[in-house]
Amino acid sequence: MRINPETVDRIKQTADIVEVVGDFVSLKKKGANYSACCPFHNEKTPSFNVNPVRQIYKCFGCGAAGDAIKFVMDVDGIGYGEALRYLADKYGIEIEEEEVTNEEAVRQNARESLYIVLNYAKNFYQQHLHEHEEGQAVGLSYFRERGFSNNILKKFELGYSLDKWDSFSKEALEKGYSSEVLEKAGLLIHKEGSNSGGYDRFRGRVIFPIHNVAGKVIAFGARILKTDKNQPKYLNSPETEVYHKSEVLYGIYQAKNAIRQQDHCYLVEGYTDVISLQQAGIENVVASSGTSLTTEQIKLIGRFTPNVTILYDGDVAGIKAALRGLDLVLEEGLNVNVVLFPDGDDPDSYVRKVGAEAFKEYLRKASKDFITFKTETLLQDAGNDPFRLAAVIGDVVNSIIKIPDAIKRQVFFHRTADMLKVDEQMLITEGNKLLRKQQSQKPQERTSRQSGFSPSGPADIPLSNNNINPFDPAPFDGPPVDLFGPPVEEQEALVQHSRLYYQEQAFIKLLVLYGTKELEPGTTVSQYVLGEIQGIDFKDTVFSHLLTMFREHLGRNSVLPTEYFLNHHESEIRNMTIEWLTPKYELSELWSEKFEIYVPFETDVLDKTAFVNILRLKKAFVEEKMKACQQQQIQAKTVEEEIAVMKEYLFYKGISMAAAKELGNVVG
Structure with missing residues (x-):
């Protein structure tokens, strides 16, 4: 449809x-x-x-x-x-x-088919939880024991899969879903060497649908409730075209608004941790679903807030293993805090034990920044052993240098020096050594830069690295950093367009953005500028195509509005229009409000802008003609041909000089 x-x-x-x-x-x-x-x-x-x-x-x-x-x-x-x-x-x-x-x-998109069948499966499991006798007796009873309300069951769309081999797949096939799509969605497993339709992946388990940020079901987690040593306690969907475990956080769809509003995210490990905290009124919580935290998951949190608190249970071995992976969070520029619960408790059990208000109070009191938490944990483990203490210093410093913000690094060096009872400068020196070692182990890689150009031409070529602030007071004296981009010769190699290209671009930009504006009653920008460039055709194919469109519509006494190009069927034209409409920088309101400095906008000086664009275009156009004449002069076979070419050259030279004079150029 x-x-x-x-x-x-x-x-x-x-x-x-x-x-x-x-x-x-x-x-x-x-x-x-x-x-x-x-x-x-x-x-x-x-x-x-x-x-x-x-x-x-x-x-x-x-x-x-x-x-x-x-x-x-x-x-x-x-x-x-x-x-x-x-x-x-x-x-x-x-x-x-x-x-x-x-x-x-x-031709229907295969991904869309997966979303459709996964949504059908979610509805199927929900229905069996609430309406089937087995679902009510087993699944619903389990959720009630957990204290989950009807609202929370609905919010997370929890369900139950019957303890039968093919209850889901049999009904899905009858509804017209193909076994191939069911298998690709991770819902059906084919028996090896069998011609039958296969069997359900999830059987006799409570179901936790996993949503993406947009709220679409992309996978399922399932917990078995009976004791069976041959079955894993939790079973998850396999990797599919729409589900990549390392890129997903459980509960992100339900939590994203709260995370954004509170500018903070709590990170836990399991499904029930998320649901229990949500029911307790702590809605800004997500789970890594039992996996080690990945860069993609960290970036997903970073879309909504830079502040994250990780909630751990009291398992010492698990904490030490997790500490090694949290440097990734620091590298992404997030502010990381850690809360440790008493032995034997996790977020789910602790909130049910003490209640919502006491739990929130515990979070406020027990929260520590990651560097402090890591330092205290490693110091406690090292005891008085000098060799282990030295290893702790190296480990902590290695985490501090992962922090991209120079001021934050300095604060943590100062604080950690007090905790470790060592000289602050020694820590900074150790940080420099570690940085040099890392840089010597792998060649320096420049941060990716823009490969395209701003519509205003070569003046907008980015010269600075987007991820480095040259004014940051870095506390290291390591190797010099490439703050200002590639060498001049590399920048020149990037410039692939002639001056005429940029003038054609500026001319078309004027038409697209302001073609319908009137310079004076009855005369639009389109009518004026197009009337002044009769006989000039554009070399660039896209700009030539647009120029032809404007000329054809002007011949029918109509002018194409900006919205026409914003919704154009050609993506190149549509994206170009969006780029022209989006200024990279905005003028501060303080200029006029506080300092009374008034800067005119393009719309205020359209007549001058149009006039200058015409002159610059003509100048660039005739300079291309002059270059062509120079080539013809070299190839001339007779004196008469050479003189004719020279006359044509001088004609264009006169136009160029006149345009330069009007523009106020020192050199024509």
């Missing part, structure tokens, strides 16, 4: 880009727009911009751009139709669909 055009238009008009993006990242107001760290690539300095007026987003780091629909498609890895359905569900818009051809049905 295909969503009809009227419904698509209604979804586009209703969806608000700030609300949609805000469901996935934490946005901060910045002038008229909003900014955040980009969800599509790793960055610590926000370069992701959301424009609420134009309803578009643009990342200056990786180049990602689009509208609300494109954002949902990219952030969730789904097709156009599924993105529309997600937005329709979010805004309560009823979907009206049309029949599709057999060919279109065959």
Whole structure:
């Protein structure tokens, strides 16, 4: 089925880009727009911009751009139709669909098929928990013993799988779902050497659906309730096209708004830890689902807050193992705290033992920053052994140097020196040694830079590393860092376009953004500038295509508006328009409010901008002609040909000089 055009238009008009993006990242107001760290690539300095007026987003780091629909498609890895359905569900818009051809049905996105069957499975398990006799007697009784309310069961969409070989797959196949899709979704296991349909992966277990950030079910966790040494206590979905365990946090969909509002995230280990804390009113909590914390999971938390507190039970061996992996969190720039529970307790058991208020009070009192916690834990284990104490110093310093912020590093060096009873400068020196050792073990790698150029031309080529602040007071005296980008010769190698290209680009940008504006009553920017460049054609194919479009519409007494290009079917034109509409920097309001310095906007000086663009385009155009004349002169076979070429050259030279004079250039 295909969503009809009227419904698509209604979804586009209703969806608000700030609300949609805000469901996935934490946005901060910045002038008229909003900014955040980009969800599509790793960055610590926000370069992701959301424009609420134009309803578009643009990342200056990786180049990602689009509208609300494109954002949902990219952030969730789904097709156009599924993105529309997600937005329709979010805004309560009823979907009206049309029949599709057999060919279109065959081309249906495989990922969308997985989402559909996983959602069906979730509903199946939910229904059996509440309505089937076995589900009520076994599954629902277990959740009641845990103290889970009906609201919390509904919020996390908990379910139960019957203790039968094929109760789910048999019904799913009867409903028309193919065994191939069921197997790809991790719900069905085929018997080796058998022609039968296979058997259910989950049997006789309570079911914990795992959601992605958008709320779609992507996998399941299942706990067995009977004692069976041949069966694992917990069983999870296998890796699929939509489920990668290292990139998922259990409960992130239910917790994301609370995390963003409270600017803090609690990280636990298990499903029931999350659910119990949510029921106790601690909603900003997620779980790593028993896996070691990964970089992808850390980045997922970082979309919503830089502050994370990790809750551990009292298992000493587990704590020491976890400490080795937490340096990853520091490297990503997050502020990490740790809470340790009494022996024998985990977050789930402790909150049920002491109650919600006492639990929250314990979190406030027992929370320690990670460096302090690690130092105290390792010191306690080392005792008075000098060799082990020396190893502790190296281990702690190795964690401190992972912190990207120089001021925070200095604070922790100072505090840790007091705890370890050593000289602070000695710790800093040790940090320098470790840095040099790391850098000598592997060649220096430059942080990835932008490969494209800003529409305003070569002046906007990025010269500084996005992840390094050259003004940070680094406490190390290690090898010099490449703060200002590639050498000059490399920068020059990046420049691939001629001056004419940039003038054509500036001219088209003027038409796309301001073509409908009137310079004076009855005369639009389009009419004026196009009338002044008769006989000039563009060399760049995209700009030439756009110029032709403007000329054709002007011939019919119409001007193409900006919205036409924002919704253009060609992605190159659409993305180019978004880039032009999204300024990389915004003027501070203090300039006018406090200092009374008034800077005119492009719309205030359109007449001058249009005039200058025309002159610069003509100048660049005739300079290309002059270059062609120079080549013709070299190839001339007779004196007459050489003189004719020279006359043509001088004609163009005169135009170039006149344009230079009008522009105020010192050299023509």
